[in-house]
Each structure stands twice: as structure tokens, then as C-alpha cells.
Amino acid sequence: MADVVGGLVHAVLMADRKHGRPAPTTETTITAVNWDSRDLTGEEHERVLFVDADLTEATGVGAVFTDCTFRGVRFNASTHTDGAFVNCTFVRCGFFDATFTGCKFVGSMFDDCTYDLLKVAGGDWSFTGLPGADLRRASFTDVRMRETDLTGARCAGATIRGVDLSGSWLHKADFSGCDLRGSDISALDPLTTELRRAVIDPYQAVVLATSLGLDVRD
Structure with missing residues (x-):
């Protein structure tokens, strides 16, 4: 991989995953790479640490990232279709106006990221960690988000339609004005x-009404 600049194993500390699972270690590092407008179609990356990378307006179909860590990476205005970010970690990343369609984020963790105008349509985001995330200007439609950690998430005014939130952690989340x-x-x-x-x-x-103990009848 031409952009790899190191082969050391990195362990990254961030918000805790569910059940105390540790973040996956990474084996190579890509630093400050400019992938602006890059076509990621078909690319595969495993156990890579991306630091301060620029993926602004990147596009791609079927790109796969497994056990990767993204630190300070800009995904602004990027478009991803049928891709996978499995068991990845995102720290201080920007997702302004990013679009993910039919993508898989199972087991991924987000820490101190920004999500203004993020659009997610379809796909599987189950077991993801978004505690405290500011999703007020984000949109999730027809997404599977089973057992997702949304503890304290700010979703006021967001669009969360047709989303499977069964088993999710929603304590102290704010859904005021949310669709x-x-x-x-x-x-x-x-x-x-x-x-x-x-x-x-x-x-x-x-x-x-049922969860409040009310007896609902015709």
C-alpha cells in the first residue's frame, strides 16, 4: 500500500465500547493523506490507522474497512454506497454532508465526531456506539440499528424514520421534535x-402508552 508510512501496532483509547470490549489494534498507519475526490470503489483496508486524512468528496461502491481507526479524518461531502466499516473506530472525524447508502457499520464506535447534514439510508449500523453524539441535523432512514448505544445522544429535530432501534441504549437521549x-x-x-x-x-x-403502564383499548 503506497500510502502506508508505518508498521507499528497502535492501540487507540476512546469512549468505551459496549460490555467493555477493547478497540481493535491497528498494524499500519496512513497519515495526512489527501484522498480528496478519490474513488474508493472496491478498495479493502484492514487494521489501518488513518490520521488527519482528507476524504472530502470521496466516492465509492463496495469499499471495505475492517478493524480500522480513523482519527481526525474528514469525510465531508463524501458518498459511500454498499460499503463496510466493520468494527472501526472514529475519533474527532467530520461527516458534514456525508452520505452512506446501504453501508455496514456493525460494531463501530464514534467519539467526539461531527455529523451536520449526515445522511444514512439503509444498511446495518447495529451494535454501533454513538454515546452523546450530536445528531440534530442528521438523517437516518430504513437503517438497522439494533443494540446501538445512543446514551445521551442529541437527536432533537433529527430524522430517524423506519429505523430498527430494538434493544438500543437510549437513556437520557433527546428526541424532542425528532421524526x-x-x-x-x-x-x-x-x-x-x-x-x-x-x-x-x-x-x-x-x-x-403501554410502556407507561396504560391499558390501551378500542
Whole structure:
């Protein structure tokens, strides 16, 4: 790999993963590379540490990143289709106006990243860690996000439609004004989350009423 500048093993510290699982170690390092507008189609990277890389306006179909760590990487205005970022770690990365369609992020962890105008459509983000994430200007539609850690996430005004949030950690998350229609909110406790002005469908209203101990009848 032409851009590899080191072969040392790196262990990166960041927000804890679920159940205390450690972040994967990396074996090579790519630093300050300029991949602006690069076509990532078909590329595969495993156990690589990317530091201060610029992926602004990068595109790609089917790119695969496994057990990689991205530190200070800019994904701004990039477009990714049917790609995979499996068990990866993102630290202080920027996702301004980035689009991920049908992508797989299973087991990945996000720490101190920015998500303004992030658009996620389809794909599998199960077991991801987004604790405290500011997702107020992000959009997630038809995404599988089972057992995702959204503890304390700020989702006020966001779009989270048709999303499978079953088993997710939602304690202290703020969904005020959020469009949640069609999403599985069975793991949501209305007593520990903020839901003022959230948009929900009739079925979800029944789910919330039931979770409050109400007896819903015709």
C-alpha cells in the first residue's frame, strides 16, 4: 500500500465500547493523506490507522474497512454506497454532508465526531456506539440499528424514520421534535428520554402508552 508510512501496532483509547470490549489494534498507519475526490470503489483496508486524512468528496461502491481507526479524518461531502466499516473506530472525524447508502457499520464506535447534514439510508449500523453524539441535523432512514448505544445522544429535530432501534441504549437521549415514524422504539423509556414534540405514528403511540403502564383499548 503506497500510502502506508508505518508498521507499528497502535492501540487507540476512546469512549468505551459496549460490555467493555477493547478497540481493535491497528498494524499500519496512513497519515495526512489527501484522498480528496478519490474513488474508493472496491478498495479493502484492514487494521489501518488513518490520521488527519482528507476524504472530502470521496466516492465509492463496495469499499471495505475492517478493524480500522480513523482519527481526525474528514469525510465531508463524501458518498459511500454498499460499503463496510466493520468494527472501526472514529475519533474527532467530520461527516458534514456525508452520505452512506446501504453501508455496514456493525460494531463501530464514534467519539467526539461531527455529523451536520449526515445522511444514512439503509444498511446495518447495529451494535454501533454513538454515546452523546450530536445528531440534530442528521438523517437516518430504513437503517438497522439494533443494540446501538445512543446514551445521551442529541437527536432533537433529527430524522430517524423506519429505523430498527430494538434493544438500543437510549437513556437520557433527546428526541424532542425528532421524526421517529416507522421506527422500532420498543427500547425507549419515555421517563428517561426527552420526547416533547416528537413526531410518531399511531402504532408507536400505543407502544409508548403501554410502556407507561396504560391499558390501551378500542
